[in-house]
Amino acid sequence: MGYKIAVVGATGNVGREMLSILAERAFPADEVVALASRRSQGTEVSYGDKTLKTKALDTYDFSDVDLCLMSAGGEVSKEWSPQIAAQGAVVIDNSSAWRYDPEVPLVVPEVNAEALRDIKKGIVANPNCSTAQLVVALKPLHDRATIKRVVVATYQSVSGAGKDGMDELDRQTKALYSLQDVQEKKFPKRIAFNLIPHIDVFMEDGYTKEEWKMTAETKKILDPKIKLTATCVRVPVFISHSEAVNVEFEQPITADEAREILRAAPGIMVVDKREPGGYITPHEAAGEDATYISRIREDITVENGLAFWCVSDNLRKGAALNAVQIAEAMANRGLLKAKKQAA
Amino acid sequence: MGYKIAVVGATGNVGREMLSILAERAFPADEVVALASRRSQGTEVSYGDKTLKTKALDTYDFSDVDLCLMSAGGEVSKEWSPQIAAQGAVVIDNSSAWRYDPEVPLVVPEVNAEALRDIKKGIVANPNCSTAQLVVALKPLHDRATIKRVVVATYQSVSGAGKDGMDELDRQTKALYSLQDVQEKKFPKRIAFNLIPHIDVFMEDGYTKEEWKMTAETKKILDPKIKLTATCVRVPVFISHSEAVNVEFEQPITADEAREILRAAPGIMVVDKREPGGYITPHEAAGEDATYISRIREDITVENGLAFWCVSDNLRKGAALNAVQIAEAMANRGLLKAKKQAA
Numbered sequence: 001m002g003y004k005i006a007v008v009g010a011t012g013n014v015g016r017e018m019l020s021i022l023a024e025r026a027f028p029a030d031e032v033v034a035l036a037s038r039r040s041q042g043t044e045v046s047y048g049d050k051t052l053k054t055k056a057l058d059t060y061d062f063s064d065v066d067l068c069l070m071s072a073g074g075e076v077s078k079e080w081s082p083q084i085a086a087q088g089a090v091v092i093d094n095s096s097a098w099r100y101d102p103e104v105p106l107v108v109p110e111v112n113a114e115a116l117r118d119i120k121k122g123i124v125a126n127p128n129c130s131t132a133q134l135v136v137a138l139k140p141l142h143d144r145a146t147i148k149r150v151v152v153a154t155y156q157s158v159s160g161a162g163k164d165g166m167d168e169l170d171r172q173t174k175a176l177y178s179l180q181d182v183q184e185k186k187f188p189k190r191i192a193f194n195l196i197p198h199i200d201v202f203m204e205d206g207y208t209k210e211e212w213k214m215t216a217e218t219k220k221i222l223d224p225k226i227k228l229t230a231t232c233v234r235v236p237v238f239i240s241h242s243e244a245v246n247v248e249f250e251q252p253i254t255a256d257e258a259r260e261i262l263r264a265a266p267g268i269m270v271v272d273k274r275e276p277g278g279y280i281t282p283h284e285a286a287g288e289d290a291t292y293i294s295r296i297r298e299d300i301t302v303e304n305g306l307a308f309w310c311v312s313d314n315l316r317k318g319a320a321l322n323a324v325q326i327a328e329a330m331a332n333r334g335l336l337k338a339k340k341q342a343a
Numbered sequence: 344m345g346y347k348i349a350v351v352g353a354t355g356n357v358g359r360e361m362l363s364i365l366a367e368r369a370f371p372a373d374e375v376v377a378l379a380s381r382r383s384q385g386t387e388v389s390y391g392d393k394t395l396k397t398k399a400l401d402t403y404d405f406s407d408v409d410l411c412l413m414s415a416g417g418e419v420s421k422e423w424s425p426q427i428a429a430q431g432a433v434v435i436d437n438s439s440a441w442r443y444d445p446e447v448p449l450v451v452p453e454v455n456a457e458a459l460r461d462i463k464k465g466i467v468a469n470p471n472c473s474t475a476q477l478v479v480a481l482k483p484l485h486d487r488a489t490i491k492r493v494v495v496a497t498y499q500s501v502s503g504a505g506k507d508g509m510d511e512l513d514r515q516t517k518a519l520y521s522l523q524d525v526q527e528k529k530f531p532k533r534i535a536f537n538l539i540p541h542i543d544v545f546m547e548d549g550y551t552k553e554e555w556k557m558t559a560e561t562k563k564i565l566d567p568k569i570k571l572t573a574t575c576v577r578v579p580v581f582i583s584h585s586e587a588v589n590v591e592f593e594q595p596i597t598a599d600e601a602r603e604i605l606r607a608a609p610g611i612m613v614v615d616k617r618e619p620g621g622y623i624t625p626h627e628a629a630g631e632d633a634t635y636i637s638r639i640r641e642d643i644t645v646e647n648g649l650a651f652w653c654v655s656d657n658l659r660k661g662a663a664l665n666a667v668q669i670a671e672a673m674a675n676r677g678l679l680k681a682k683k684q685a686a
Contacts, residue, residue, distance in 0.1 A: 195624055206617050235578055244587075246574075255549060295540055
């Protein structure tokens with residue numbers, strides 16, 4: 001017995017990854033449907049070794065859907081998630097539309113799976129990609145030594161901006177090598193062989209929304225007392241986000257202790273040899289599930305300070321994998337009901 | 344009347360840039376000679392609209408050289424700088440060989456030109472590329488509000504690793520687009536569409552030498568009381584280093600005040616519009632002299648905190664330009680004598 005699952009936004013980077021991860025992890029499904037806008041209707045997408053034909057979201061009948069994985073952007077989610085939830089499906093949404101709603105849990109299963117017990121609106125929010133991997137790394141350290149403040153600089157891949165972002169890096173790189181004009185469409189400046197210190201919109205205080213999200217989401221998922229300041233930068237890498245992280249703790253913690261704690265923590269792989277190549281790069285983390293931690297060292301410029309390097313596949317732990325893990329955590333806790341079984 | 348100038352390491356990235364900047368800024372020269380290893384003997388390099396044939400360092404007679412700009416690596420500098428200085432030339436060295444010697448001033452003219460008055464060994468050290476642009480930015484802020492601690496994450500271009508670094512990014516990118524094997528020679532992991540969180544050798548405490556240099560050099564150039572912690576990362580960008588910087592001050596300072604102070608400071612261009620494109624990217628800073636500051640904002644996670652983004656051409660301000668500026672500062676202060684004039 002399994003669930004009827006709808007994946008909305010099935011033709012995007014994250015939607016395709018959701019389908020692939022559902023199959024890979026053998027999530028119990030009686031039926032999986034791929035949904036997208038009318039524009040993408042008919043597009044074929046893979047679910048394991050099956051091929052699904054994408055159907056139109058706006059004419060689909062959700063009445064016997066148990067679980068809906070949404071990755072269709074904030075506007076679509078604001079309109080559709082409540083309607084789908086009203087028909088009795090649990091919606092796990094990858095956009096930022098519901099993340100800051102106090103009645104919607106924002107969940108990274110390794111960190112706060114218990115928040116899934118209270119889903120008033122039938123919607124669970126998936127965090128921002130940069131936040132997901134960071135809180136996986138911070139949680140076990142916070143449990144041990146209580147985090148006061150985090151300073152993070154990100155190195156975010158173009159796939160975080162969707163398929164268009166990947167296409168733009170590819171197109172611009174080719175143009176540079178064929179002496180053609182480099183055109184900027186998706187990003188405000190050239191991204192090929194360049195960096196853009198700006199992701200999402202600018203806010204009043206000079207921070208970008210992406211930077212604000214990392215602060216707000218870390219507080220909601222992990223602990224509202226944690227102070228976090230971020231600089232978010234787009235880099236010419238296709239997949240995986242990387243982060244240079246400095247943490248100040250209440251209690252003392254050595255680099256060796258942190259390494260042991262992180263090694264034992266769920267979802268984490270420590271690769272930290274202090275020699276050339278003894279660390280993880282984003283290219284190596286692409287396609288992997290783990291959050292990789294390298295370069296763990298004491299930061300003696302502050303009391304109880306640590307620094308580390310954190311890399312994870314932004315389409316997987318940062319999006320699709322985390323959404324499927326939320327569904328698994330709900331199923332395991334008996335919080336996800338199959339309508340057919342119930343009937 | 345001008346000086347006789349020798350540029351050692353004239354065929355490298357920085358050596359070529361030194362020659363080009365000497366010409367560009369019309370540094371008073373009666374004669375400029377290009378020197379390099381025997382291997383590069385005969386290689387032609389440009390000095391303004393002239394072409395110089397590179398001569399061998401080890402057979403060159405320095406007796407009437409007034410000024411020697413060295414960019415030939417630490418080992419060559421350790422051997423040759425004292426010999427050249429003993430013949431009465433001022434040596435401005437771009438390697439790390441002399442930077443931490445208490446008898447050798449380490450100078451960024453905008454910050455500590457007064458240190459040039461005391462050159463016991465006849466050698467002046469040019470700082471590490473990442474440090475030079477950072478102290479240009481920190482100096483005016485330190486004068487105003489006294490810096491306590493700096494957290495910096497770098498995004499360093501491959502040209503910082505020399506011509507071989509640029510060739511490797513180029514070669515690997517082409518290989519990826521022509522479905523050939525990607526080979527790693529210069530860097531320990533692939534750099535094309537990837538990041539490497541490791542520059543220079545690893546040290547006992549888990550920091551890299553590049554990270555240690557930023558701390559040690561900022562203390563020596565600006566103020567030994569400043570605490571600085573760095574994460575240095577190589578990025579697939581050809582020219583210009585970028586830095587995400589968080590600073591904690593003794594006294595309060597607002598983002599607006601910082602912007603005004605930086606606008607008025609020497610060597611700095613502020614580009615900070617808080618809108619898409621309203622900041623500088625490394626590609627735009629390449630070939631420019633300024634240290635560019637963008638994304639200036641208050642960091643409310645700490646008392647008197649500021650964050651900003653700092654970009655500069657690592658071959659110019661980070662190396663060749665700073666060396667020529669040191670020579671200019673010495674000439675202007677009467678600290679650089681022309682032997683012919685003196686005779």
